[in-house]
Amino acid sequence: MTAGAAALDVDGLSVYLGGATVVRGISLRVDRGATVGLLGRNGAGKTTTLRAVMGLVPVCAGRVTLLGEEVEGEPAHWRARRGVGYAPEDRRMISALTVEDNLWLPANACGLPHQAAAQRLAWIFEILPELEPLRKRWAASLSGGQQKIVALGRALMAGQELLLLDEPFQGLAPALARRYAEALSQLRERDRQVAILISESNPALLADVAQKTYTIERGEIVTAT
Amino acid sequence: MTAIAGPLLSATINGVTYGATLFLVAVGLSLIFGVLRVLNVAHGSFYALGAFTAASAWLLISALGWPPLCIYPALVISALVVGVAVGPVVERGLLRWTFGIEAEAARENAQLLATYAIFLMLEDAQKLIWGGQPYYSGSALRLLGITRINGIPYTNYQLLLILVAVLVLIALRILLRGTKMGKFVLAVAEDPEVSSAMGIPVARIYTVAFTVGAILAALGGALASPTIGVNTGIGSEMIVLSFAVVAIAGLGQIEGAAVAALVIGVGHSIAVFFFPALSSVIPYATMLLVLVFKPYGLFAAAQVRRI
Amino acid sequence: MRAVRSLLWLAVVGGYAVLPWLAPSLTYQLTIVLALGLAALAVSLMLQAGLISFGHALFYAAGAYAAAYLGRLTGAHVVITLLLSSLSAALLALIAGLLIVRYRGIFFAMLNLALSMVAYTLLLKLYNVTGGSDGLVVSATGVAGYAMGPTGLADLLFYLALAAAVLAAWFVRVYLRSPAGWALGAIQDREIRVEYLGVSARRVLLVAYVLSGGLAGLGGAIAGIAVGHVAPDSAYWTTSAGFVVMAVLGGGGDVFGAFAGAALYEMLSVFAAQYLSSSWELLLGVIIFVIVRFAPSGLWGFYDGLWRRMAAGER
Numbered sequence: 001m002t003a004g005a006a007a008l009d010v011d012g013l014s015v016y017l018g019g020a021t022v023v024r025g026i027s028l029r030v031d032r033g034a035t036v037g038l039l040g041r042n043g044a045g046k047t048t049t050l051r052a053v054m055g056l057v058p059v060c061a062g063r064v065t066l067l068g069e070e071v072e073g074e075p076a077h078w079r080a081r082r083g084v085g086y087a088p089e090d091r092r093m094i095s096a097l098t099v100e101d102n103l104w105l106p107a108n109a110c111g112l113p114h115q116a117a118a119q120r121l122a123w124i125f126e127i128l129p130e131l132e133p134l135r136k137r138w139a140a141s142l143s144g145g146q147q148k149i150v151a152l153g154r155a156l157m158a159g160q161e162l163l164l165l166d167e168p169f170q171g172l173a174p175a176l177a178r179r180y181a182e183a184l185s186q187l188r189e190r191d192r193q194v195a196i197l198i199s200e201s202n203p204a205l206l207a208d209v210a211q212k213t214y215t216i217e218r219g220e221i222v223t224a225t
Numbered sequence: 226m227t228a229i230a231g232p233l234l235s236a237t238i239n240g241v242t243y244g245a246t247l248f249l250v251a252v253g254l255s256l257i258f259g260v261l262r263v264l265n266v267a268h269g270s271f272y273a274l275g276a277f278t279a280a281s282a283w284l285l286i287s288a289l290g291w292p293p294l295c296i297y298p299a300l301v302i303s304a305l306v307v308g309v310a311v312g313p314v315v316e317r318g319l320l321r322w323t324f325g326i327e328a329e330a331a332r333e334n335a336q337l338l339a340t341y342a343i344f345l346m347l348e349d350a351q352k353l354i355w356g357g358q359p360y361y362s363g364s365a366l367r368l369l370g371i372t373r374i375n376g377i378p379y380t381n382y383q384l385l386l387i388l389v390a391v392l393v394l395i396a397l398r399i400l401l402r403g404t405k406m407g408k409f410v411l412a413v414a415e416d417p418e419v420s421s422a423m424g425i426p427v428a429r430i431y432t433v434a435f436t437v438g439a440i441l442a443a444l445g446g447a448l449a450s451p452t453i454g455v456n457t458g459i460g461s462e463m464i465v466l467s468f469a470v471v472a473i474a475g476l477g478q479i480e481g482a483a484v485a486a487l488v489i490g491v492g493h494s495i496a497v498f499f500f501p502a503l504s505s506v507i508p509y510a511t512m513l514l515v516l517v518f519k520p521y522g523l524f525a526a527a528q529v530r531r532i
Numbered sequence: 533m534r535a536v537r538s539l540l541w542l543a544v545v546g547g548y549a550v551l552p553w554l555a556p557s558l559t560y561q562l563t564i565v566l567a568l569g570l571a572a573l574a575v576s577l578m579l580q581a582g583l584i585s586f587g588h589a590l591f592y593a594a595g596a597y598a599a600a601y602l603g604r605l606t607g608a609h610v611v612i613t614l615l616l617s618s619l620s621a622a623l624l625a626l627i628a629g630l631l632i633v634r635y636r637g638i639f640f641a642m643l644n645l646a647l648s649m650v651a652y653t654l655l656l657k658l659y660n661v662t663g664g665s666d667g668l669v670v671s672a673t674g675v676a677g678y679a680m681g682p683t684g685l686a687d688l689l690f691y692l693a694l695a696a697a698v699l700a701a702w703f704v705r706v707y708l709r710s711p712a713g714w715a716l717g718a719i720q721d722r723e724i725r726v727e728y729l730g731v732s733a734r735r736v737l738l739v740a741y742v743l744s745g746g747l748a749g750l751g752g753a754i755a756g757i758a759v760g761h762v763a764p765d766s767a768y769w770t771t772s773a774g775f776v777v778m779a780v781l782g783g784g785g786d787v788f789g790a791f792a793g794a795a796l797y798e799m800l801s802v803f804a805a806q807y808l809s810s811s812w813e814l815l816l817g818v819i820i821f822v823i824v825r826f827a828p829s830g831l832w833g834f835y836d837g838l839w840r841r842m843a844a845g846e847r
């Protein structure tokens with residue numbers, strides 16, 4: 001890790017997927033401790049950008065730098081071990097496991113010592129207290145909204161440096177969306193180091209949480225505010 | 226005891242024994258499918274390799290003059306040796322490239338053909354190593370003595386086989402749900418992409434699952450070796466039988482595979498008593514019947530849970 | 533360029549037709565290649581829809597057994613025997629197809645496998661009807677009552693097989709270029725879109741499946757008469773897998789690929805039986821693997837690529 005480096009630096013990123021270039025030469029930067037929004041309509045390339053940062057889709061041009069280190073060609077699980085947490089839009093719980101097992105998976109997979117992982121989990125339960133009573137439930141038995149919260153908790157487990165949240169408010173009832181945003185600001189208060197990149201299609205929802213917003217259209221960044 | 230009940234009980238016990246072997250092989254196939262999404266046509270060859278290796282182990286033990294009871298640990302060691310020697314090589318060396326094919330139909334077809342090619346190679350490897358003649362290690366069957374149930378003698382080895390199958394079922398359940406590695410396997414089976422984003426080394430889990438599946442098939446072969454004539458061709462027969470079990474249970478089902486193996490084993494043995502000519506049709510006919518009414522198998526209710 | 537290619541095909545067929553004159557001892561092998569080619573063509577027809585059948589030996593065996601039964605009716609014309617055998621296999625495919633066309637992918641492969649294995653066990657066990665593991669004699673049927681010598685019959689069968697193969701190849705080619713054939717090709721990755729057009733994917737598949745069964749049955753009948761004998765092994769799953777291999781060796785792209793694949797397969801097996809008696813499957817396995825891995829479009833793809841390059845060079 002290089003001191004003073006950004007949590008995430010994307011430079012000229014292009015992704016070719018399913019016969020089309022979905023992301024074209026995108027550059028963006030997320031400083032440590034910053035919350036950055038990626039705003040765009042459906043199909044604009046938000047999800048692909050996040051997935052490329054996570055290492056889930058092959059990149060055809062450009063560089064992704066995590067905490068000052070270029071991670072070209074690195075598989076996703078190595079990036080997770082660098083402290084990157086990812087919450088996909090469609091939640092994707094492991095339904096054969098309980099909520100608690102889902103939360104433990106990234107800690108075990110990234111080789112966190114048991115003590116540290118248990119502390120981390122307790123800390124996550126402080127920020128997301130609604131998770132605690134769900135611990136023993138099967139992930140498949142939760143409502144969609146509850147699964148979103150679990151997905152955030154799971155991303156926090158590995159994501160000590162950078163969180164990638166793909167449309168976290170999508171499909172949430174207004175009350176739950178407010179709760180989610182509140183949880184994010186609580187996270188901010190307690191942890192001033194973690195960087196967050198949120199993709200969203202509704203600018204109003206981003207306005208409260210993000211200090212900086214990139215707008216993406218047809219795979220290109222059009223504005224940065 | 227009525228005239229029918231005697232043979233029926235006997236058929237059931239024989240059937241459960243047969244089902245036990247079938248289960249071991251089929252559950253390996255199911256595990257591989259559940260995690261890697263590959264229908265492994267070469268799976269029957271792992272079974273055959275296990276059987277041949279165990280038969281050689283028996284010959285070796287006799288030749289060295291070791292106590293005959295050494296054969297029991299030797300059966301298990303044979304299975305481990307085969308699985309560990311063949312599994313990773315096949316998965317990493319010969320199958321890994323197919324995972325990159327994006328179109329699902331093209332990927333499945335490439336995997337069917339590649340595993341069939343591996344099946345052909347392993348069939349001939351057996352002939353080259355062990356020659357064409359059959360191996361009999363039947364005396365291992367009688368070492369443990371005999372139990373009489375209603376006056377009909379059963380070798381205790383048969384009962385041991387059932388015990389091993391039950392232990393494997395329980396062990397798989399505990400390993401999958403109770404250990405870190407098991408939970409990684411469950412996660413990868415369900416969603417390899419999210420698993421890798423959580424830090425799980427998916428490629429390594431593939432190798433582990435494939436190797437464990439291969440060990441299970443080889444274990445089935447090793448344990449069956451005293452009860453059969455080990456010959457070339459047992460692999461090509463076993464692969465279709467274990468396909469049938471897995472299709473009846475639903476691809477990727479573990480407890481379901483146990484039930485399906487029991488149904489086929491007992492059905493087969495009962496048919497041997499009453500319509501011997503048709504007994505070998507039972508597995509395939511059952512599979513057809515099940516798939517007509519439940520296209521994805523008896524236990525594959527939801528798409529979400531695969532192991 | 534197209535005319536050159538057509539002429540080349542004529543030359544290939546013509547050349548094949550005179551081979552038995554040049555090497556009479558090869559007539560039997562050449563007939564078998566055509567029979568296998570028909571079965572491989574049947575499998576590659578289903579491959580057009582992205583479906584692999586590990587059970588087409590069922591129809592191959594059905595054709596051969598039908599020929600055996602028909603041969604017992606003395607005086608049956610060999611042409612009629614071939615036609616009726618092929619029809620019986622097609623009928624069997626119609627009955628099986630009603631069930632099987634509901635499935636895709638692995639399930640299609642496995643159901644075909646299960647059906648053929650049921651047939652295999654029945655052929656093996658119903659000794660009174662099928663002769664059990666000994667199989668049945670397929671008696672050589674003369675032409676409309678005229679007795680023919682064995683050489684005459686072998687030659688006749690060869691030319692009938694060649695005619696059948698050319699007709700079948702032409703028919704399948706026309707079929708694949710018809711709307712029904714287009715729909716078949718589209719099922720592989722755009723099945724929903726086929727249904728949007730108001731075409732029933734299942735019906736399209738059923739038609740192809742029946743045609744495919746008939747072709748495999750025709751191949752089986754030719755092989756049965758050529759060998760003079762049929763055994764249950766012809767329905768075993770490895771026979772089916774052999775057809776798949778031929779289709780893949782040849783490349784599913786065009787009808788001639790199947791015959792090229794069958795020829796290569798038969799040549800390899802004859803060669804290997806002579807020189808590598810115990811490792812022929814090993815060699816075959818390696819070849820299949822290399823083709824699937826590095827040349828998924830098979831012999832046909834190689835040949836077609838050559839022409840394309842030449843055509844590009846001309847321009």
